[in-house]
Amino acid sequence: xxxxxxxxxxxxxxxxxxxxxxxxxxxxxxxxxxxxxxxxxxxxxxxxxxxxxxxxxxxxxxxxxxxxxxxxxxxxxxxxxxxxxxxxxxxxxxxxxxxxxxxxxxxxxxxxxxxxxxxxxxxxxxxxxxxxxxxxxxxxxxxxxxxxxxxxxxxxxxxxxxxxxxxxxxxxxxxxxxxxxxxxxxxxxxxxxxxxxxxxxxxxxxxxxxxxxxxxxxxxxxxxxxxxxxxxxxxxxxxxxxxxxxxxxxxxxxxxxxxxxxxxxxxxxxxxxxxxxxxxxxxxxxxxxxxxxxxxxxxxxxxxxxxxxxxxxxxxxxxxxxxxxxxxxxxxxxxxxxxxxxxxxxxxxxxxxxxxxxxxxxx
Amino acid sequence: xxxxxxxxxxxxxxxxxxxxxxxxxxxxxxxxxxxxxxxxxxxxxxxxxxxxxxxxxxxxxxxxxxxxxxxxxxxxxxxxxxxxxxxxxxxxxxxxxxxxxxxxxxxxxxxxxxxxxxxxxxxxxxxxxxxxxxxxxxxxxxxxxxxxxxxxxxxxxxxxxxxxxxxxxxxxxxxxxxxxxxxxxxxxxxxxxxxxxxxxxxxxxxxxxxxxxxxxxxxxxxxxxxxxxxxxxxxxxxxxxxxxxxxxxxxxxxxxxxxxxxxxxxxxxxxxxxxxxxxxxxxxxxxxxxxxxxxxxxxxxxxxxxxxxxxxxxxxxxxxxxxxxxxxxxxxxxxxxxxxxxxxxxxxxxxxxxxxxxxxxxxxxxxxxxxxxxxxxxxxxxxxxxxxxxxxxxxxxxxxxxxxxxxxxxxxxxxxxxxx
Numbered sequence: 001x002x003x004x005x006x007x008x009x010x011x012x013x014x015x016x017x018x019x020x021x022x023x024x025x026x027x028x029x030x031x032x033x034x035x036x037x038x039x040x041x042x043x044x045x046x047x048x049x050x051x052x053x054x055x056x057x058x059x060x061x062x063x064x065x066x067x068x069x070x071x072x073x074x075x076x077x078x079x080x081x082x083x084x085x086x087x088x089x090x091x092x093x094x095x096x097x098x099x100x101x102x103x104x105x106x107x108x109x110x111x112x113x114x115x116x117x118x119x120x121x122x123x124x125x126x127x128x129x130x131x132x133x134x135x136x137x138x139x140x141x142x143x144x145x146x147x148x149x150x151x152x153x154x155x156x157x158x159x160x161x162x163x164x165x166x167x168x169x170x171x172x173x174x175x176x177x178x179x180x181x182x183x184x185x186x187x188x189x190x191x192x193x194x195x196x197x198x199x200x201x202x203x204x205x206x207x208x209x210x211x212x213x214x215x216x217x218x219x220x221x222x223x224x225x226x227x228x229x230x231x232x233x234x235x236x237x238x239x240x241x242x243x244x245x246x247x248x249x250x251x252x253x254x255x256x257x258x259x260x261x262x263x264x265x266x267x268x269x270x271x272x273x274x275x276x277x278x279x280x281x282x283x284x285x286x287x288x289x290x291x292x293x294x295x296x297x298x299x300x301x302x303x304x305x306x307x308x309x310x311x312x313x314x315x316x317x318x319x320x321x322x323x324x325x326x327x328x329x330x331x332x333x334x335x336x337x338x339x340x341x342x343x344x345x346x347x348x349x350x351x352x353x354x355x356x357x358x359x360x361x362x363x
Numbered sequence: 364x365x366x367x368x369x370x371x372x373x374x375x376x377x378x379x380x381x382x383x384x385x386x387x388x389x390x391x392x393x394x395x396x397x398x399x400x401x402x403x404x405x406x407x408x409x410x411x412x413x414x415x416x417x418x419x420x421x422x423x424x425x426x427x428x429x430x431x432x433x434x435x436x437x438x439x440x441x442x443x444x445x446x447x448x449x450x451x452x453x454x455x456x457x458x459x460x461x462x463x464x465x466x467x468x469x470x471x472x473x474x475x476x477x478x479x480x481x482x483x484x485x486x487x488x489x490x491x492x493x494x495x496x497x498x499x500x501x502x503x504x505x506x507x508x509x510x511x512x513x514x515x516x517x518x519x520x521x522x523x524x525x526x527x528x529x530x531x532x533x534x535x536x537x538x539x540x541x542x543x544x545x546x547x548x549x550x551x552x553x554x555x556x557x558x559x560x561x562x563x564x565x566x567x568x569x570x571x572x573x574x575x576x577x578x579x580x581x582x583x584x585x586x587x588x589x590x591x592x593x594x595x596x597x598x599x600x601x602x603x604x605x606x607x608x609x610x611x612x613x614x615x616x617x618x619x620x621x622x623x624x625x626x627x628x629x630x631x632x633x634x635x636x637x638x639x640x641x642x643x644x645x646x647x648x649x650x651x652x653x654x655x656x657x658x659x660x661x662x663x664x665x666x667x668x669x670x671x672x673x674x675x676x677x678x679x680x681x682x683x684x685x686x687x688x689x690x691x692x693x694x695x696x697x698x699x700x701x702x703x704x705x706x707x708x709x710x711x712x713x714x715x716x717x718x719x720x721x722x723x724x725x726x727x728x729x730x731x732x733x734x735x736x737x738x739x740x741x742x743x744x745x746x747x748x749x750x751x752x753x754x755x756x757x758x759x760x761x762x763x764x765x766x767x768x769x770x771x772x773x774x775x776x777x778x779x780x781x782x783x
Binding site: 147148149150170172173174181239244273274275276293314316319340342357359360361362363 | 451661680681682683684696697698700701718720721725726727729730731
């Protein structure tokens with residue numbers, strides 16, 4: 001194989017592909033990046049067997065071929081290369097990478113050990129604006145669990161119908177839902193996709209273009225801008241989230257979103273060792289408070305418009321902030337029934353299709 | 364509350380030269396059991412497990428006459444004393460008893476430092492006007508423990524904690540030993556070196572090679588000999604102890620850092636169902652202790668020891684502190700699941716709760732879970748157990764045939780983690 005590629009594009013692409021490569025691979029080849037120069041473009045790929053990232057970039061291909069090079073060191077090299085074209089030449093179990101006056105000779109990894117990357121067949125289930133997709137993924141995956149003991153909650157439910165795609169995550173303390181209209185499959189498809197895979201898919205594009213989503217039987221893939229992320233699915237029954245969303249909440253507070261977030265952040269400083277932030281909802285808005293006997297107290301008033309009966313409700317400040325930050329727009333509404341029932345954060349008038357449910361802390 | 368200790372404190376012009384008491388219950392667990400069941404009186408009794416992996420946790424003096432002592436494997440104890448009666452431990456009872464005895468101690472001074480369920484230090488330097496000389500206080504404590512609790516204790520009276528503890532060992536059973544400041548050497552010098560706190564077999568052997576047999580021999584050594592043998596730090600420590608010096612204060616209250624329960628199984632566990640049941644049982648105990656101590660915990664740790672003695676621990680911090688058995692168990696079960704063990708052979712399981720905060724704490728509610736589902740039940744169970752004993756109420760899931768467990772072979776009280 002003998003190729004040359006543009007340095008910046010190469011470094012950027014290697015960086016993205018490496019996000020799917022495990023730093024602690026069980027098989028040496030799994031710690032590597034595949035260079036495949038047998039087609040019209042250069043294809044780079046990496047996988048940890050759960051995710052696979054593949055990217056094609058323009059390259060001048062002087063001699064066809066493939067090689068697997070060690071990922072971690074390749075990433076460091078790519079980041080630190082000087083100006084100029086990157087030339088890679090492989091032969092006899094090693095590869096020479098030159099750029100400007102710098103020259104690296106790298107031992108290649110076993111090409112035959114590099115797994116065949118399967119991708120779901122069939123037509124894509126639908127497409128979305130990459131920027132819309134990235135925002136939605138950011139809004140939803142933050143509510144996913146990191147607890148491997150309940151694998152299904154480490155995933156995001158992707159529920160695709162003919163007219164909308166819905167993303168849902170929950171760690172059982174909070175739940176985030178985002179609906180996006182699209183032209184989808186004629187028969188509904190539900191898949192649970194590792195939240196991490198969605199985040200990597202969202203990083204695949206710098207915001208331009210359309211992302212093509214394919215929800216297969218055992219895999220899902222996301223393709224945008226010459227990059228494709230393929231992931232295995234998570235098996236198991238995702239909680240029936242629809243029935244968990246309260247239909248009507250009598251107490252509603254409308255607040256300026258950024259002031260609310262800042263107040264939670266400030267008052268939350270004194271909510272240590274798992275202590276909650278209390279919110280007194282009343283006619284003039286929200287009065288936040290937190291503290292403990294050993295530490296002291298913090299309070300802050302955030303003005304807002306309130307409908308309903310005054311009440312007090314307490315939250316884990318990190319969960320609350322995650323929700324406030326996920327809502328788009330300048331305003332947010334906090335709706336609840338009482339201090340023991342789920343509260344809902346969303347944009348006023350519910351225009352964005354996003355909802356964040358958070359369970360209170362009983363005090 | 365900690366303050367500087369001096370040998371001798373001046374109060375209103377008087378000087379109390381031996382203000383420290385070490386109160387040590389005699390064969391505590393065994394004595395409590397005998398008191399509760401008079402048919403055991405006068406017989407050799409061991410509290411603990413009699414099974415293949417059981418350990419003697421306490422032995423009555425009748426049993427000790429056969430050479431049975433605590434920490435001895437049950438099998439060995441039975442060999443020494445074929446008529447030995449094994450009684451399963453009942454820590455709820457011992458804890459309650461310990462609390463009542465503590466109340467007696469607190470009526471003499473606020474400076475009470477409980478070391479374990481059956482041992483405490485007192486600083487009575489400020490109490491002599493009210494209650495008399497330290498030796499008189501020691502006798503009053505013994506009289507009240509005997510009349511109010513029908514139990515026997517021994518007391519050491521000395522200028523500091525180290526000497527008071529040594530003195531109480533010499534007072535056993537059922538006595539008082541007073542080590543006056545001017546007679547420290549008379550008391551210490553004839554003792555074997557091993558009597559000193561922290562002198563184990565190795566140090567003792569090293570001292571023996573120097574020709575040092577007694578505490579007096581240590582003090583008599585020429586300068587520099589100890590330093591060369593043990594290094595300057597340990598040498599200074601050893602010499603201070605040999606001279607009967609100890610400046611540790613009686614610290615009245617040390618909040619628990621961790622509450623734990625663990626269980627060694629007579630036969631290794633391998634079935635997930637049994638493992639979960641034991642985790643539930645242990646979680647339940649831990650939660651109960653949290654509640655009885657008025658604590659909630661933020662972090663749950665499990666300890667798993669395999670048949671080859673390899674031991675692993677895993678921790679998780681909860682979204683909010685809890686004193687609920689269900690929440691602690693959920694964390695313990697998830698931690699166990701995340702180990703992804705395939706056909707393990709488990710010798711010991713432990714559950715610990717740390718990151719303690721006061722009170723029952725705020726509770727992070729879960730989606731779709733009714734609040735306080737377990738809280739009220741937990742507290743009702745506490746009341747029943749308090750009234751009728753530790754085993755009165757068990758969770759249904761626990762009340763299955765047990766995988767023959769060495770019954771409640773868990774730590775006697777709240778204690779710090781000892782990871783191995």
